[in-house]
Amino acid sequence: MKKTYIIGTSGHSRVVLDILEKRGQDIAGFLDEDEATHDTMINNYPVIGYVSKLKELEASVIIAISHNPTRRKIFNQLSSYNVQLINAIHPDTTINSHVDLGTGNLIAAGAVINSNSVIGDNVIINTGATVDYESRIEDHVHISPGVNLGGNVTVKEGAHIGIGASVLPGVTIGENVTVGAGAVVINNLEANAVYAGVPAEKVRDIN
Ligand SMILES: CC(C)(COP(=O)(O)OP(=O)(O)OC[C@H]1O[C@@H](n2cnc3c(N)ncnc32)[C@H](O)[C@@H]1OP(=O)(O)O)[C@@H](O)C(=O)NCCC(=O)NCCS
Structure with missing residues (x-):
């Protein structure tokens, strides 16, 4: 199973994390464009780095950002990466x-x-x-x-x-x-x- 990355670190991302845990996904951690979040932990999972980290990876991904324009922007960014968007x-x-x-x-x-x-x-x-x-x-x-x-x-x-x-x-x-x-x-x-x-x-x- 590919590791799953969650994009976003707000409260909404924790709702997504809970669903992925319940679904038995192999969760790598979080990605976020705010550098201040990097190397912190959210409910025992690390915030690994920027979204561009996914360029190097074959991964499963879910964008856990409730603000529509930001979620859309990241969705478009991912279209050139070799990642698989999943449903939570x-x-x-x-x-x-x-x-x-x-x-x-x-x-x-x-x-x-x-x-x-x-x-x-x-x-x-x-x-x-x-x-x-x-x-x-x-x-x-x-x-x-x-x-x-x-x-x-x-x-x-x-x-x-x-x-x-x-x-x-x-x-x-x-x-x-x-x-x-x-x-x-x-x-x-x-x-x-x-x-x-x-x-x-x-x-x-x-x-
Ligand atoms: C409607 C909404 C988008 C307006 O936000 P805004 O553009 O910042 O507008 P303001 O807060 O300046 O309010 C503008 C006017 O609309 C009224 N208003 C704001 N929200 C309202 C609502 N939900 N229902 C009725 N009237 C509302 C305000 O009282 C104000 O009236 P006034 O001009 O007579 O004083 C916002 O209040 C709202 O309801 N957002 C939804 C939030 C939400 O559900 N988030 C989900 C997160 S999971």
Whole structure:
């Protein structure tokens, strides 16, 4: 089995570590672009160095960074390396057998993904979030803890749905949108903006 490296050292990376331990992965340790973290230990595993360390290695990797633009940047950096992105799927999830799941994804404890949904690459479906039938979650999306998506929802690339938000069936969330915590999204949301409230309304544009 190839050794597995976790990219990122925040609290989120510890959630990923726990999943990999539960899945019996052979974990080498962490990588991080912040030099101050190097040579420290996280829950008994070393922070080994920069992400570029992976250039020299054939390894399994998961990017454990919740900030979508940073996670996307590292995903693109890894595309020229000889590494294998893996999914980190907590054992206590319910994923319908007709779900099409990409790679480099985190599916945290208690998440439910219902039938015929499609999940891209480098996605986070966080703790206790639900994705109902025939939904489409594109690359680099973060569905936060406790979010509920109705059936036939589309979440476009790079969008972030905040903690506890609900999205009505059939709605499309545009690219790079942020939905505020606790929002209820009843209409399609245009790309590159922040929305919040019940029902969700635009707070500001994102440049
Ligand atoms: C919506 C959000 C992105 C706005 O952040 P921001 O752009 O920094 O905006 P501000 O905090 O300056 O707030 C702007 C306005 O929106 C309101 N607002 C902020 N968050 C809100 C929310 N979740 N619901 C309703 N209104 C909200 C503020 O009260 C403020 O209103 P005002 O202009 O009348 O004073 C942020 O508050 C949020 O909810 N982020 C989600 C965080 C999250 O779930 N993280 C998951 C980690 S796992």
